Amino acid sequence: MIEYPRIMQVRAHDFRPRDLVAGDLVLDFVNTVTARDTEPIDWLDAYAALLSWARLAGLPPAALAGLAAEAQAHPRRAARALADAKVLREALWELLTALSEEDTPPPGALVRLTESWRAAAAAVVLTDLDGRLEATVTPETSGLAYPEHYVALRAVRLLENLPSPRLRVCGGIHCGWLFLDTSKAGRRRWCDMATCGNAAKTRRHRSVVQP
Ligand SMILES: [Zn+2]
Structure with missing residues (x-):
């Protein structure tokens, strides 16, 4: 079993397309915590951050538009959501x-x-x-829980088709992201060749140059 640190720093983050490299929305949601293997950083510092992730991840923008205003009007309910x-997210990481x-x-x-999925199913x-x-x-049926419910439905759909030999945890240092390996050979080790893959290559190179 993978045992990673559980204490997380929470830090504001501007979500960008390169934060979605997992090949599946559910895994991308779990990846809103980065550096799980060393010093985990949680990028969801506020409900507004959850909405900006959801927008980038492709949840219907019209559905999200009203939630920003609702969260501002009801900050405690938004914090709870x-x-x-x-x-x-953490249950999905464990599973x-x-x-x-x-x-x-x-x-x-x-x-x-199951609890999240039941609540989603009721909506x-x-x-x-x-x-x-x-x-x-x-949002009409789920209210502020809309992003959670959306992910819960998609998660059960994904998990019904697992275990997948293509489900991986990135081997990069300060990463720990999940991803689906869709490469032909099925030997992808990094969440993203441009970041973790390159860092590993550089490290290998350095250890050759400076033994
Ligand atoms: Zn990585």
């Missing part, structure tokens, strides 16, 4: 890392995901998507 979303190692899913994490609406139906949530 953010805390709940983080409980889900996904266990599954990536072909370990048994930790029961506590399963219970927490579900069926919408017509070009001739097929999709079970989804809306």
